[in-house]
Each structure stands twice: as C-alpha cells, then as structure tokens.
Amino acid sequence: MNWKALLFCILAAPWARAETITLSNGEWLPYLSESLPHYGAVSRIVTEAFALEGITVKYVFRPWPRAYAEAQRGLVNGSLVWSVGPPSTERAREFLASDTVLEAQSVFFHRKGYNFTWTRDADLAGLRIGGVAGYEYRFEEVPGVRLDRAPNEELNLRKLVAGRVDVVPASLDVGRYILRTKFKPEEAAGITVAAGRYNTTQYRLIMRRADAANAGYLERFNRGLRKLKESGKYEQYMADLAAGRY
Structure with missing residues (x-):
C-alpha cells in the first residue's frame, strides 16, 4: 500500500x-x-x-x-x-x-386514606397544596387555593407525610424517586398518587x-x-x- x-x-x-x-x-x-x-x-x-x-x-x-x-x-x-x-x-x-x-407527567401526591378527587383546577379550592419556591403553577390563582411553598419537593413530601399539607404536585418520576430514596419504607408506603395527570x-x-x-x-x-x-x-x-x- x-x-x-x-x-x-x-x-x-x-x-x-x-x-x-x-x-x-x-x-x-x-x-x-x-x-x-x-x-x-x-x-x-x-x-x-x-x-x-x-x-x-x-x-x-x-x-x-x-x-x-x-x-x-x-x-x-x-x-x-x-x-x-x-x-x-x-x-x-x-x-x-x-x-x-x-415527556414528564405531573401528578398529585397525597396520603393514603385522604379523600381526594380532582378533575379540574377549581376542585383544589380549600386545599393546602405544597409547592416549590420559584415554580409557577397554573392553579395558583384559583380562588381558595392555599399554596404553601418549600425550597424543594423533598420538603414538600415531608410536610405531606406530617399532615401539614393535603396534596403535593410533582413529577411522577421525581416524586417516586424521592420517596424511594429519602424516606423510610413505612413513610413512603403511606403516600399514593391521585388518578389523572394535572400537567404534561x-x-x-x-x-x-x-x-x-x-x-x-x-x-x-x-x-x-x-x-x-x-x-x-x-x-x-x-x-x-x-x-x-x-
């Protein structure tokens, strides 16, 4: 060659x-x-x-x-x-x-046994909702919505476990990851996901x-x-x- x-x-x-x-x-x-x-x-x-x-x-x-x-x-x-x-x-x-x-699916996490049904944003009126500081939520201007903000999703989920908020909106994958890796198994077992997706x-x-x-x-x-x-x-x-x- x-x-x-x-x-x-x-x-x-x-x-x-x-x-x-x-x-x-x-x-x-x-x-x-x-x-x-x-x-x-x-x-x-x-x-x-x-x-x-x-x-x-x-x-x-x-x-x-x-x-x-x-x-x-x-x-x-x-x-x-x-x-x-x-x-x-x-x-x-x-x-x-x-x-x-x-394509990330956002859902509502809540405690098992808590009677939560949601089909429209107006259904969130009167609830204590755990939000992340700096995030924008389409439902935050709905009359009667009470948004209690924390620095991150983990702290919101801890408030949820403690009963300080009623629901937490978060990415399905992110929320499940945090519950699996940051919480005791018995704490994570007490949290579930509401039917439906509030955002994609x-x-x-x-x-x-x-x-x-x-x-x-x-x-x-x-x-x-x-x-x-x-x-x-x-x-x-x-x-x-x-x-x-x-």
Missing part, C-alpha cells in the same frame, strides 16, 4: 471523523445527575442519540441558572433538558430546540441560534433520537427509570 492509499484509509476511518461537543447539564434526579449511571436515563438518551450520528458528548454539570447562562453565551454547544414554550418566548427566540427528549411537559435539548453549526447538530441529534426509538432502546431506558434502576 502506498502512502496516499494509507492516508485515505486513515481519513476514512470512523474515529478520524469523530466530533465532540460540550453540553451543560444539571441535577434533576432521577432524570439527570452527575452521580447516576450514565448521568441518568435522559443523559444516556442524549449521549446515544448523538453517538449514532458520530458525535461524542462531554457534559459539564452546573447549577441550573449557570447551565442556562453558559448555553446563552455560547460557552457550551447546548444544554439539556428544557421546556421551551411558544415562539414568542425569550427562550424560543434565543435557542433552537430538538424533538422531545422527555415536554423537555428538549436546546442550542443557541446564533451559532451557525447548531442547526446541523440538532438535525443529526433528531435523526439519532429517531434511530434510538426505533431500536427500542429509548423505551427500555425510560422503563428502567420508572422501575427505579437509576
């Missing part, structure tokens, strides 16, 4: 074409965490979707405001995962967004519009995400998450 042929083979090798991008990430157990296997199920989905398109992902874990700011300033290629909202929002104007990576939120990978390469990266990511779903791996990773394997 002459040197020209050898050079062609080297340049044609898959590892020679490999690209690496950096994404800011954060702590949102059990979806995302620096301490979890594969950095959590959602990080694993993003990693493998890019890998199917020949792109390697490096994560930098930051507090959420910093993770977002670094993506805004172009210090990283993008960030995961975020809800984007309608085109008129600042986030939608600044960022390109991928196809949906995570779609979360996506975001990349700054101002960076010319990002449209191409997102196109490749979406293609890889479709491949991951077609293979059945996406469904398996989410099933593993729901089963407590992260």
Whole structure:
C-alpha cells in the first residue's frame, strides 16, 4: 500500500471523523445527575442519540441558572433538558430546540386514606397544596387555593407525610424517586398518587441560534433520537427509570 492509499484509509476511518461537543447539564434526579449511571436515563438518551450520528458528548454539570447562562453565551454547544414554550418566548427566540427528549407527567401526591378527587383546577379550592419556591403553577390563582411553598419537593413530601399539607404536585418520576430514596419504607408506603395527570411537559435539548453549526447538530441529534426509538432502546431506558434502576 502506498502512502496516499494509507492516508485515505486513515481519513476514512470512523474515529478520524469523530466530533465532540460540550453540553451543560444539571441535577434533576432521577432524570439527570452527575452521580447516576450514565448521568441518568435522559443523559444516556442524549449521549446515544448523538453517538449514532458520530458525535461524542462531554457534559459539564452546573447549577441550573449557570447551565442556562453558559448555553446563552455560547460557552457550551447546548444544554439539556428544557421546556421551551411558544415562539414568542425569550427562550424560543434565543435557542433552537430538538424533538422531545422527555415527556414528564405531573401528578398529585397525597396520603393514603385522604379523600381526594380532582378533575379540574377549581376542585383544589380549600386545599393546602405544597409547592416549590420559584415554580409557577397554573392553579395558583384559583380562588381558595392555599399554596404553601418549600425550597424543594423533598420538603414538600415531608410536610405531606406530617399532615401539614393535603396534596403535593410533582413529577411522577421525581416524586417516586424521592420517596424511594429519602424516606423510610413505612413513610413512603403511606403516600399514593391521585388518578389523572394535572400537567404534561415536554423537555428538549436546546442550542443557541446564533451559532451557525447548531442547526446541523440538532438535525443529526433528531435523526439519532429517531434511530434510538426505533431500536427500542429509548423505551427500555425510560422503563428502567420508572422501575427505579437509576
């Protein structure tokens, strides 16, 4: 083999074409965490979707405001995962967004034996509801709703166990993870989930519009995400998450 042929083979090798991008990430157990296997199920989905398109992902874990700011300033290629909202929002104007990576179901947790039925927001009037400081809830302006805020979901669930609030709205996966890992088994056994979902939120990978390469990266990511779903791996990773394997 002459040197020209050898050079062609080297340049044609898959590892020679490999690209690496950096994404800011954060702590949102059990979806995302620096301490979890594969950095959590959602990080694993993003990693493998890019890998199917020949792109390697490096994560930098930051507090959420910093993770977002670094993506805004172009210090990283993008960030995961975020809800984007309608085109008129600042986030939608600044960022390109991928196809949906995570669809999170929000529910009401309550104590077993507590008579709670809910079909519309008006049914929440008169209840003591445990909310997280800084979160916006669509029902908080409903007349008669009493929102008792705490710094995080764990403290709200502790108030629920103690009978200091009646219901706690939270992501189904997040609430179950906290009950499984932070509470005594007998405490967790006393909490249940009300029928129905009060909210469904779609979360996506975001990349700054101002960076010319990002449209191409997102196109490749979406293609890889479709491949991951077609293979059945996406469904398996989410099933593993729901089963407590992260």
